[in-house]
Amino acid sequence: xxxxxxxxxIENIKEMCMEANLRLSPDMEQAVxxxxxxxxxxIGKQILGQLCENLEIAGEEKIPIxxxxxxxxxxxxxxxxxxxxxxxxxxxxxxxxRQGYQEGYLRKSVVKDPLLRVNxxxxxxxxxxxxxxxxxxxxxxxxxKGFGSExxxxxFMLKPADGAEGVKAAVIQAVKDAGPNACPPMVVGVxxxxxxxxxAMLAKQALTRNINEGSxxxxxxxxxxxxxxxxxxxxxxxxxxxxxxxxxxxxxxxYPTHIAGMPLAVNICCHVNRHVKRVL
Numbered sequence: 001x002x003x004x005x006x007x008x009x010i011e012n013i014k015e016m017c018m019e020a021n022l023r024l025s026p027d028m029e030q031a032v033x034x035x036x037x038x039x040x041x042x043i044g045k046q047i048l049g050q051l052c053e054n055l056e057i058a059g060e061e062k063i064p065i066x067x068x069x070x071x072x073x074x075x076x077x078x079x080x081x082x083x084x085x086x087x088x089x090x091x092x093x094x095x096x097x098r099q100g101y102q103e104g105y106l107r108k109s110v111v112k113d114p115l116l117r118v119n120x121x122x123x124x125x126x127x128x129x130x131x132x133x134x135x136x137x138x139x140x141x142x143x144x145k146g147f148g149s150e151x152x153x154x155x156f157m158l159k160p161a162d163g164a165e166g167v168k169a170a171v172i173q174a175v176k177d178a179g180p181n182a183c184p185p186m187v188v189g190v191x192x193x194x195x196x197x198x199x200a201m202l203a204k205q206a207l208t209r210n211i212n213e214g215s216x217x218x219x220x221x222x223x224x225x226x227x228x229x230x231x232x233x234x235x236x237x238x239x240x241x242x243x244x245x246x247x248x249x250x251x252x253x254x255y256p257t258h259i260a261g262m263p264l265a266v267n268i269c270c271h272v273n274r275h276v277k278r279v280l
Contacts, residue, residue: 002079002136004280006086009138012278013096016142017072018104020274021064027210028187028248028273029055035185035238035245044243048185051238051271066272069106070144072097072126073204079135090128098122109147129201143208143275149186149268152178155200158262164219167192167264168227174266175231175247180240183270185248187211188231191265192220193255202253203267208275211249224250248273 024032032055036048058065074093078084086092101108101123108123133139154177156170171190178186191202214221227250237243248271257263 001081001083003083003085004138006084006089006092008280009084009086009089009092009140010096010099012140012280013074013093013142014100014103016140016276016278017097017100017106017144020142020144020276021066021069021104021106022062023059024055024065024272025210025275027212028271031211031248032185032271035248039238039243039245041237041241041243043241044238044245047238047241048245064106065274066146066270067107068109068146068148069101069123070146070274071110071150072101072123073143073145074126074128075131075139075141075143075205075208076128077131077133077137077139077141079137080132081134081136082138093128094124094126097126098124138280139277140280141208141275141277143204145204146270146272149178149182149270152182153203153267154265155196156264156266157196158264160260160262162262164223166262167223168230170264171227171250171266172230172234174268175236176234178268179236182268183272184236184240185238185245185271187248187269187271187273188227188250189267189269190227190250190252191255191263191267192252193257193263195257195261195263198255199263199265200267202255203265206251206253207267207269207273208277209251209253211251211273215252215254217254220252220254224252 189206191199
């Protein structure tokens, strides 16, 4: 049995909040730069160039990549042979988010009540998902999610008979409907299977997968590649102003489902697809 004190959790979450908001992961930065080189549209190429310049300024000046520093989403894979010492684990994660957003001078975007709309002032509470796994490590995956793209996400309760063509049609419709509102170029996370809430969580997790790593399932990887090609034929382009680069990647995660249904969620993210992972 290994013991990890919540002070360690707090410190790591704090650092991860700042790290995620100041720099993109290498795969995402590479994708934006490659898109700038490949874009045919003059204005699309100009916009992508500005995004690349923005990434450089954010890294050099240690300022956020985007003014929307997001709602903190944390996926915790907790080893069953780990004892957490100190305060409640969820409280520790919230404390880390609070410190990270305050010390990093990151925008606080969370309101306490969906209708009353009073800002909590420290970007908490975070949204936390737990998974108990074998071992004596704690894996923390933090993904600040901005709501310009989040608001464009969809859930479809498809019928089994809809098949792969139904999946493609739903994803394409979601991206069409999002258009310029999701700040393209986008990354499209897709959750397929499970039930109503499981497919949505799968879609969120899909956004955190390295975009250079296709699905390990050959038929799903083929679907990812087909969708990427078809979505980039839509012509929405960078900033919604036309071009070949509408989507940088399509990541699909799947889960077993009921014989009577085929739940599908589409969680869209702009090019500021932020995530940081640490293993303690």
